[in-house]
Amino acid sequence: MKLFPRMSREEATARVKAAFDDPSRSEHAVIHAETGSGKTLAFALPLLQRLEGLSTDGTGPLGLVLVPSPELCEQVAAVLAVLDPGCKPQALHGSTSREAQLALARGGGESRVLVATPQSLLKVLGMPVKGAIALLSHVRVVAVDEADFLLSSLRGPVERCLWMAGQPSRADRQARSALAAAAIDAGKPIAELPPPIPRGARPRPVGEPGSATGGSANWAGGRLPRLGRDSSAQFLFAAATLSDTTHRAVGEWFRRHFEGAEVVRTAGAHRAVVGAELSTVVVDSAAAVSAARSAALARGADDEEVSASMATAAQEARLAAVAKAIRGDAASSADGGGGITLVFVNSQAQAEATTAWLQDRLVPAAGAAAASGWGDAVRVEALHQALPKDLRRDVAAELVAAPEEAAGAGAGGSRRSQQPLVLVATDLAARGLDSRSVRHVVNAWLPCDAATFLHRAGRTARAGESGRVTTVVVDKEAGRAAAMLREAAQGGTDTDAPRSYGGGMAGALSRRR
Numbered sequence: 001m002k003l004f005p006r007m008s009r010e011e012a013t014a015r016v017k018a019a020f021d022d023p024s025r026s027e028h029a030v031i032h033a034e035t036g037s038g039k040t041l042a043f044a045l046p047l048l049q050r051l052e053g054l055s056t057d058g059t060g061p062l063g064l065v066l067v068p069s070p071e072l073c074e075q076v077a078a079v080l081a082v083l084d085p086g087c088k089p090q091a092l093h094g095s096t097s098r099e100a101q102l103a104l105a106r107g108g109g110e111s112r113v114l115v116a117t118p119q120s121l122l123k124v125l126g127m128p129v130k131g132a133i134a135l136l137s138h139v140r141v142v143a144v145d146e147a148d149f150l151l152s153s154l155r156g157p158v159e160r161c162l163w164m165a166g167q168p169s170r171a172d173r174q175a176r177s178a179l180a181a182a183a184i185d186a187g188k189p190i191a192e193l194p195p196p197i198p199r200g201a202r203p204r205p206v207g208e209p210g211s212a213t214g215g216s217a218n219w220a221g222g223r224l225p226r227l228g229r230d231s232s233a234q235f236l237f238a239a240a241t242l243s244d245t246t247h248r249a250v251g252e253w254f255r256r257h258f259e260g261a262e263v264v265r266t267a268g269a270h271r272a273v274v275g276a277e278l279s280t281v282v283v284d285s286a287a288a289v290s291a292a293r294s295a296a297l298a299r300g301a302d303d304e305e306v307s308a309s310m311a312t313a314a315q316e317a318r319l320a321a322v323a324k325a326i327r328g329d330a331a332s333s334a335d336g337g338g339g340i341t342l343v344f345v346n347s348q349a350q351a352e353a354t355t356a357w358l359q360d361r362l363v364p365a366a367g368a369a370a371a372s373g374w375g376d377a378v379r380v381e382a383l384h385q386a387l388p389k390d391l392r393r394d395v396a397a398e399l400v401a402a403p404e405e406a407a408g409a410g411a412g413g414s415r416r417s418q419q420p421l422v423l424v425a426t427d428l429a430a431r432g433l434d435s436r437s438v439r440h441v442v443n444a445w446l447p448c449d450a451a452t453f454l455h456r457a458g459r460t461a462r463a464g465e466s467g468r469v470t471t472v473v474v475d476k477e478a479g480r481a482a483a484m485l486r487e488a489a490q491g492g493t494d495t496d497a498p499r500s501y502g503g504g505m506a507g508a509l510s511r512r513r
């Protein structure tokens with residue numbers, strides 16, 4: 001069964017637009033749907049729709065999208081630019097030039113939508129710049145992508161951004177007071193004066209710990225976010241992974257604070273997509289580790305050296321299993337090449353070490369026999385936070401390039417068309433990145449939790465396509481791996497079954513909960 005109906009961009013746009021054109025629908029929504037189901041369109045279209053006909057006058061953006069990484073920032077800005085070139089989306093993240101940051105602090109020029117990482121946005125908001133304005137005071141719509149992650153790992157910065165969005169600035173308040181004073185001078189009755197803007201826009205105390213659910217669980221295990229008291233902004237939160245408990249808490253919080261807020265959930269939310277074939281490889285490293293121990297003892301090594309030898313042997317066994325899984329790609333690849341194998345590791349050090357190891361084993365030295373089954377074509381690259389910025393940008397761009405783009409003109413593209421790519425990445429690449437070229441995700445190490453497992457797995461089999469996810473574990477990790485796979489197959493962690501909407505995002509959005 002195809003979870004996701006294939007349709008043209010125009011058709012998808014029309015269906016999502018129609019869903020949001022219903023005047024009885026709330027403006028605020030939580031969009032909870034599986035990876036690769038089109039959540040970007042689901043928040044981008046209503047955002048753009050709300051901004052239709054509004055202009056910025058260079059006083060700050062009207063739409064704000066918060067995202068967790070520079071890569072996702074660029075990707076979402078690119079989608080918005082395609083949907084509505086007139087919104088001139090601006091991406092703001094750690095690699096944005098200082099000139100662009102300063103320009104933004106002064107109002108952002110013609111850009112109507114700002115796509116930002118929370119930390120970079122706060123940096124710009126705090127810039128001591130002459131002519132700086134209350135940048136977020138004119139924001140009409142805020143979309144929070146990967147909301148579960150942002151509101152847990154970056155909750156402080158995100159809350160501050162949410163609180164400021166749509167808050168009237170001091171200048172707005174002063175202008176309103178001046179208007180009222182002039183009206184009084186002109187002898188107008190009190191009833192006709194413009195209503196004052198309440199002073200001291202302090203956050204209102206909402207969502208005390210546990211209050212939304214009556215239990216201890218709430219949004220991503222923490223306090224629910226606060227909003228500015230006078231904010232008139234529309235809020236759209238998108239997430240692929242919310243446990244049932246968190247989903248309920250978030251829904252309740254939204255409905256309590258925004259009359260009739262939508263809480264949309266697809267049947268596949270918090271699950272691996274049906275097109276992903278999940279499997280586990282258990283590495284039996286006991287014999288290798290024991291042999292390494294005996295060898296180290298025989299050469300008179302001290303305790304530390306013995307432990308190091310045993311750890312190296314365990315790692316060798318794990319990486320050999322990873323290499324075997326990757327070679328399987330070459331064997332099963334009908335066209336003998338192309339496509340990306342995305343190997344996830346848990347740290348930058350692991351990314352570097354694994355990349356070097358795989359380069360050594362999969363990429364043949366000049367003149368040597370092919371080691372991978374792909375001939376001498378395969379490339380192995382790393383993607384992690386410590387890469388030089390330009391390299392990180394280029395590698396990420398190659399990951400998200402459309403297959404036809406990758407096979408087309410351009411140096412990187414033509415290289416990719418002939419060369420399969422093995423990309424060894426940290427969880428920097430786990431969330432949000434939309435690649436249609438990833439055929440196989442390999443977890444070389446187990447992720448820290450089930451949600452991360454789902455996001456890693458979600459880099460393949462997107463938009464109704466199929467793909468494989470192989471998880472390599474050693475004996476003692478097998479139990480945890482089995483639990484993660486179970487959660488991936490069953491969905492949330494509670495007993496109340498997710499509502500079944502079917503039909504992907506567009507279908508879900510056309511039904512009210």
Ligand SMILES: Nc1ncnc2c1ncn2[C@@H]1O[C@H](COP(=O)(O)OP(=O)(O)OP(=O)(O)O)[C@@H](O)[C@H]1O
Pocket residue numbers: 005006007008009012033034035036037038039040041239240431432433434458462463506
């Ligand atoms: N109705 C549709 N028909 C075909 N393709 C679609 C449709 N809607 C969206 N897509 C495509 O599906 C892909 C995945 O969309 P998107 O990146 O928005 O997923 P997502 O739900 O945000 O996933 P993740 O949770 O991983 O961030 C994109 O390439 C997008 O262009």
